[in-house]
Amino acid sequence: xxxxxxxxxxxxxxxxxxxxxxxxxxxxxxxxxxPINFGCYxxxxxxxxxxxxxxxxxxxxxxxxxxxxxxxxKVYHFQFLxxxxxxxxxxxxxxxxxxxxxxxxTALHTSFRNVPAIVHCCCGxxxxxxxxxxxxxxxxxxxxxxxxxxxxxxxxMRHQRPLSIQSKASYEYLYSASQSFKERMHINVSKAxxxxxxxxxxxxGLSDEVQRLIENMQVDSDDSDI
Numbered sequence: 492x493x494x495x496x497x498x499x500x501x502x503x504x505x506x507x508x509x510x511x512x513x514x515x516x517x518x519x520x521x522x523x524x525x526p527i528n529f530g531c532y533x534x535x536x537x538x539x540x541x542x543x544x545x546x547x548x549x550x551x552x553x554x555x556x557x558x559x560x561x562x563x564x565k566v567y568h569f570q571f572l573x574x575x576x577x578x579x580x581x582x583x584x585x586x587x588x589x590x591x592x593x594x595x596x597t598a599l600h601t602s603f604r605n606v607p608a609i610v611h612c613c614c615g616x617x618x619x620x621x622x623x624x625x626x627x628x629x630x631x632x633x634x635x636x637x638x639x640x641x642x643x644x645x646x647x648m649r650h651q652r653p654l655s656i657q658s659k660a661s662y663e664y665l666y667s668a669s670q671s672f673k674e675r676m677h678i679n680v681s682k683a684x685x686x687x688x689x690x691x692x693x694x695x696g697l698s699d700e701v702q703r704l705i706e707n708m709q710v711d712s713d714d715s716d717i
Contacts, residue, residue, distance in 0.1 A: 493566055493609055494532060494554050499599055500608035503570040504618040531555040544573035544584040567595055574618060582668040589626055620655030624648055628669050641665050
C-alpha cells in the first residue's frame, strides 16, 4: 500500500503492547538490525526518536521497479504511544501528535490532499476514525474562518467508513479535543455547533438528527476499540 500509493507518512495509533498483541510489529524493523523482507520489498529502519507521547521512525523501503532495477523511498512512521485500550488520550498530546505530522508533511511539500498518508489502528475504525475526524476538524478551522461543523464531519466519515466514531463517548471526545484546539488557536466554534455540544453533553435538547446518529452507534462502549 505505501509503495503503490507513494505514501511517505504512516500513522500508527497502537501502543507497543497492542502491537505485540495484534502481531502488528512485524512490519517495523529495529535500527541497526537486519531489514525485513516482504516479497520484492525490503524495509530498513534508519533511525528512531522517542518524543514523549509519540515515536518517530525513519524508514527506507527498497522496491524492485524493473528487472534488476531497484528504487528506494523514505517513509516516516509516526506511532502514538499514549492511547490505552478502552480509554481516550489526553487531547493536547493527540493534538501535538497531529501537529508534528503536519509539520513533517509541510517540510516534505506534501499533504493528505495529494499524497495519501496511511492511518491504522487495530480494526481501522475507532481510533483511526477519531484521529481522522480531528485532522479534518483542524483543517476546517484553518480553512473556514471561525466555524467548525463536528456533526457533519462525523456524518460524512460514517458514510465513507461505516462504524467510524462508534460511541457517544467518542463523539463527546471530539468536542472536548476541538475545544482544546480552539483555545490554542483562539477560534470560536460556530453557535449552532456549540448548541449541539451542549445538548449532547447534558443529554437534553438534542436535535432529532444528532439523536439518531447517537442511537445508530451500534457498538457497545464495553466492546469498542478505544
